Amino acid sequence: MTVLPPRADLQTTDPVLTLTGISKSFPGVRALHDVALELYPGQVTALVGENGAGKSTIVKILTGIYQPDTGAIAVAGQQTHFSTAAAAEAAGVTAIHQETVLFDELTVAENIFLGHAPRGRMGLIDWRAMNEAARALLARIGADLDPSARLRDLGIASKHLVSIARALSIDARVVIMDEPTAALSHKEIHELYALVERLKAEGKAILFISHKFDEIFRIADRWAVFRDGELVGHGMMRDVHEAQLVRLMVGRSVDQIFPKRQPKLGPPALTVAGYCHPTEFDDIRFTLHEGEILGFYGLIGAGRSEVMQSLFGLTKPSKGACRIGDRIAVIRSTAEAIANGIVYVPEDRGTQGAIKGLPIFQNVTLPSLARTSRKGFLRLAEEFRLAREFTSRLDLRAASLDQDVALLSGGNQQKVVIAKWLATKPRVIILDEPTKGIDIGSKAAVHEFMAELAGQGLAVIMVSSEIPEIMGMSDRVIVMREGRMVAEYARDEMTPERLVRAAAGLGDGMEEDRA
């Protein structure tokens, strides 16, 4: 780590960007309430908080995508409104997103100068000047990139560099980095840190959103913690300890109500031993019992979904074995996974769930056709029977099972998708972020349903990034970090602090008890 020059001036400088009293509500959700935030030139402010704490909302307000309901934004003391993304950019605020929002088919230079390309004679783009200027900008941030390279040929780290060069090209004063290291490799992360130092030296104010404590303590000067849409604390990095940050992050009253259940564990339903993948995960081992809900907690990109996709036959593990019930199972395709009694309800139910254009009953029976057909021919009566059985169990409201699934509302489509999986009579059901993006009422219904499934003896794996959900639903939780299992807690050992610490790589959280 480079030794920073003494910063006697830290408190004395005026903030370049000041937010006061910002509130923002969406129908049924209060995303932000009376939030204040100050960003200082030449300093990194780390913004931390759990999923749903309001971090993305504040980024969208700062970049002009959302307008706050109340509150004021001031840039260098001047009150302004960011009515559009262009207005925010013109005021010198720019964001580097987790997944870059650049144009894959354009060159590096075009991406940097899109919308403000240098013009030559007759208003045409001056390519030579643009490439030269791009080269100079890239050199300024120490990026070894060819301005005429096509963006789609670059990795995520390089795309971040292009975003940063773009920020410099519009002479940004405020740079927002939204989990910039989530998708980067170890080496790329360190290069990014060096770049952040350089931006600081140029006097940029940086808002750095991250879940990783090690990096916050490494690069940030100030901190701010959001919880449930409110600013619950802020201050100087040198005055804070990580335990204090964790406490502020999770210190909420859990106001959600989760179904009470008495788990009755049966024999092992799924045993995974030494599952490895060359790039995504390593040495995954666990035993899941019938009637159990096993939570998988971790930060985004910790490899949880990747493990599940491999168990479901979408990718092949390089090593390892799994046993379903008492049989060794070899799963090379999703069809084999389903035949073995494993089903996976993916996170993105829109694109990976219902098949629009097919009637409801055909959507339900699609993975069960082997069972409903005889001698290679479909039996429609049998399909209707199966579809009726499972859709009525879920209280699906539809005029007829013959109607196109696209005509159903979102909630009912989701019921069709779940009916589809239950109709395969699975032994193990994997739910990936089952309540992401749905309202509180529907969440409760999903939780109720999950409890019911486990009560019927199904083995349930729940991948979730929401601590209350993990705490409220799982009988046991496995925490993953950077592709490895880093901790495992039984229900009575789980605390929000332990989960956050383990996921952030601050030890498995058990040492303090042992000590």
Place this chain on the structure above:
Amino acid sequence: MSRALKSREALLGGAILSMVALIAIRFPQFVAPSNLVGTFNDTSPLILLALGEMAVILAKCIDLSVAANLALCGMVAAMMNTMGIPLPLIILAATALGAVVGMVNGLLVWKLDIPPIVVTLGTMTITRGAIFLISGGKWINDQQLSESFKDFPRSVVLGLPVMAWVAIVVALAFAVLIGRTPFGRSLFAVGGNPNAAIYTGINVGRTQALAFTLAGALAGLTGYLWIARYAVAYVDIANGFELDVVAACVIGGISIAGGAGSVAGAVLGALFLGVIKNALPVVGISPFWQMAISGSAILAAVAINARERRRAGRVILKTAESRA
């Protein structure tokens, strides 16, 4: 959706019937049974290829090589005939060769992930080149082909030529395959939402490759029928016919985006084009008008499709949901 499709097929059937009726008012000889049989018979190759193409388009792909494949298999059949190979073997070989060409398309799409339009544009050209290579660019004409070879598709059984019967039997088999087998169902799933299809245990690539193989086999079979019917084989047989085939599918309401369509639609789409092609000479309109008319029919069909899709919006009202 299925109700809309049914009404759409009724619409197309009605359009064909009223077209025939209109022509019959001025030219009653057009509706003479022998002429109608002739028209249907002439349309049989288009029906056969349209059925294969339908399977491919349902699976979100397209096959531009069917006509070239037809020509290759026809040429091979004709050459085998000149060598004195028995007819059943020739038919089998032509069908198998067509299936192999289709399978190559399918494997390239499946294993190498190349867009179907590019793959089949390539195999289309390669196949035409192959015909030139094996035939040396020479024609095989009437005198060189045996009588039994030429007679089979033309021989009349129960009032219809064998070629027409082949189209009817294949269409019925397709109705069963598409509507009553897991493979048929998976075509709709793959075309409707490939991502979701993967998660339901369907091998998307293999399903698409199978569709290509099927289309190829039908092109091979039709290749023999075509050569025998017209009693001549040369490099440029059925040149540009692939566009008629795709047009028949589009007019028949097979969604070019995949996942929607029916066997009846494909057959009716082919018949629509067939009736126009056979009626224009009777009515005395230049064949060049035929192109303009089929072109307009394609645009009209696509416009109707687009309107239907727009109508099927999201249903948000609870009351509308139970009514739908």
